[in-house]
Amino acid sequence: MVELKNVSAGYGKNMILHNICFAADAGTITTIIGNNGCGKSTLLKTIAGILPATSGEIQVNGIPIQTLTAAQRAKQTAYLPQGKNTPDITAGRMVLHGRFPYLSYPRKYKKEDFDIAKSAMEKMGIADCMHKPMHSLSGGTRQKVYIAMALAQSTPVIIMDEPTSYLDIGQQIKFSQMARDLAQCGKTVILVLHDLLTALKISDQICVMENGKILLQDTPQAIQNSSIIKALFGVTIKTVQTSEGVQYYYQME
């Protein structure tokens, strides 16, 4: 579980988040939506403890993250950033570094770490890329390597910023299923997605942001029924009942 109480944060004097109150339960998917530049990525960084909050309190499973060391924090929250470097190392080594918070002296990964990394790669369908250099992989496969690295971290909280970018539609659907599986395993999954339809479909809770503030945090149904989507994005989202359940679609006006 993740809880933020009156959290403000920013970069130097440029405050981005203002008095944010936010909660995400274990075993659920919470998706943050909002226009470009509204503070979604900053909020994720703050929850992950990468950007220190200037005021307020952030608790992960009841522990204030400000009191944790970098390694202790990384055992609680895995964070997949939006912009990522492509280091010149193999995909297997990259995923293995997801086990870095658990590394102790003599600073060598153990068999257990290798097994967990391999299992994360298999889960993402990239086990055959184990020995391939990162720069030789496509953008979509690199993204999967980064997701596998976050999975290998084995944390109760997983935070991902635009995880479906670079993924083709088939992989996006597979990702949605994987996010659902993670939540069913009891993990707290927090995402930033630009695709509102996916957000409404896979989330248990949606958080709508504007100008560094949370406008509304509620179930997908409630968000869809409110006028907030139209006010923010200028579109209306409609539903249609299919044999596979409720499907969402945009209606431009």
Place this chain on the structure above:
Amino acid sequence: MPDSRRKFRCLLWSSLILCIIISVLSLCLGIVHFSLKELIEALFQKGDKININILKYARIPRTAACLMAGAALSVSGAVLQNVLANKLASPSVIGVNAGAGLGVTLCCSLGILSGWAVSVSAFLGSLITVLLISVFSAKTGASKTTVILGGVALNSMLGAFSESITVLNPDTVALTTEFRVGGFSAVSAERLLPASILIIAALLILFTLFNELDILSLGDDSAQSIGLSTKKYRILFLILSALLAGSAVSFAGLLGFIGLIVPHFIRKIIGNESRYLLPLSTIVGAGFITLCDLVARLIFMPYELPVGILMAIIGGPAFVWLLLRMKGGHKNG
């Protein structure tokens, strides 16, 4: 066993054997040549007294200095390239060597010619330079090219300070031609010993930090998300690379290009993973500089060419090759 690890082991052993052969040649060859038998006898303090003295006071310190300087400058270059995320970074290009040179010059101008003070002042000179460059790149958000250009400017400035000290204080003996271009003909055990202790300590620490060095190259957000304190480790790596370069400069002078050529050569063969890059850079750097020194002292015998001149002759074209290769569209250049 993965292919890369097999390749690494094969390279490690072959480069180690080559390095040992070069070191033995460096001990045997010179104005006075020793046979292998004479060398072994002299090492065990037997045989001709002159041979024992040549070995003790000239060949061993010189070979050890070559090995130490080669290993230190190569690893320093490899670490700087990773930490500054810039393939063109090396101690001689961005002014780290020049900073160490200024430290040594200042020390010599005060009349201190050997011992810990020289090594420590060289280290402080290189440390201040490397910190200036990292602050410059972090504060200005400078591009990779700007960091290099800033380093080149700093290099010239520090070199000019050293020259000024020598002009104003003619008793300063540090800035001999050999110190300016780098060389080992005047190396002494008194100057080598403290620097060697610092180099070995820095290498041992670095060899426990392969994962941290790789993770730093993931970028700050990704690195922090898996629990690496990026600021702390970036400073630690800069200190260690300055320690290596500064210590090497304190006895070998301003050797250029080795920190650029060797890590790139290794990267090309085995890739960028630090667990392969750093050990191979250590051995190949040590062997390469020892070989260059051997050639430099044999080529115009009985005259010696400072090894730095030979390195620059090799390093210049290698640097141009690197630039051309990057211009040719190498992705991560």
